[in-house]
Amino acid sequence: MTETRVERKEKTRRAILDAALALSADTTLVALSLRQVAKEVGIVPTAFYRHFPSIDDLGLALVEESLDTLRTLLRELRHTVGDDARSIIDGSVTVLVDQVRLHHAHFGFIARERFAGPPPVRETIAHGIELAERELATDLAHLPGTDQWSEVDLQTLSSLIVGAMVTTAERLLTAGPGSPAERRIADSTRAQLRMMLIGAKHWRSER
């Protein structure tokens, strides 16, 4: 029943991360105090420093973790297969809904801190989303129908899609899992994706 020292340490580190995630859900990272977290975890305030140099570093760890689950979402989206556009869209939205449901805390964290978090956190999140846009753009380039597309057109469509996905994720966060609202949002998103792809199909770049 005895635990090794690294195991114990990792355990309370996780407890700190979880407590911070839970507490910041009520407000924001910037309104999070070291003492609150310590009390929630059940350790004395000064013990916090055994794991993080400061609250800011805790925030950085949290954003790293949250971006990890964002990357997981993107990977799953990329592996969504289907014969036609319709089934790909349906599968993608299903994945999005599932992932947001599954990692509610992380996506909520990203939504909150994207603009309200400390500058380094904001930048990290912005960078993560930017990366997602670029990767989607290269994915789109390998799709049939976009052979003649310019770089900027690909970037435009990609940014449009990613923007809609982010907006959808934010909407999903305020809807309870399995709620009618959630289904409505999913349906709406499917329709939006279809509309965007129809627009893309008939797209002819100008200038």
Place this chain on the structure above:
Amino acid sequence: MTETRVERKEKTRRAILDAALALSADTTLVALSLRQVAKEVGIVPTAFYRHFPSIDDLGLALVEESLDTLRTLLRELRHTVGDDARSIIDGSVTVLVDQVRLHHAHFGFIARERFAGPPPVRETIAHGIELAERELATDLAHLPGTDQWSEVDLQTLSSLIVGAMVTTAERLLTAGPGSPAERRIADSTRAQLRMMLIGAKHWRSER
């Protein structure tokens, strides 16, 4: 040179609002202290209570004010005229860029507090955006080409457009006025709107 009492009062009230707006730009409403605001304004902390019952009420006043400039933006967008879709899109984006530039603080406030603010603030903002979606939907219904559209289709397109506008506004906030980035965002938004409207033109509702 003597000021009437109501004038003086209104003046410091404004000073408080401005100081709160400026200070919260660095972090968030929830991380804003009464004493900070008082110091910034140049009054003693307890004098704050002559104007607001609490910091929360200050936040409510700020969100009301910010939503006012959002409504102004929407009104201006609605009055954007043009002969064809192209010119309407161009005009709308120009208005958006101008307004975000002009009321940077208010739009920044909305972006930050939309998900990170106190619950009442969040709800007020969400309600404002929802209202904008509904109004755009009824506007779209009066446009030629949407005669056969169902209620949900109109709502879908409206939500898509509003979402893109919100995303654009958020992007614009991080770009300096007149910067190359700002122009790039404006161009991208114009293309996105065109793409969406092309999609809408070829849209045929299913089921």
Place this chain on the structure above:
DNA sequence: AGTTTGGGTGTACGTCTGTACACCGAAACT
């Protein structure tokens, strides 16, 4: 002219904050 009103001041309080410091005890190393 005399009185009331109300924005702003100054002091004072209890609470919460981050963090420095000395210390403990058991796991981990030699």
Place this chain on the structure above:
DNA sequence: AGTTTCGGTGTACAGACGTACACCCAAACT
């Protein structure tokens, strides 16, 4: 077996916080 390492504890302090209270004085009312 003896020593070191290190996560966790307890005390302590200076500063910032919200806010209660008594006070001031000029504009506004009578």
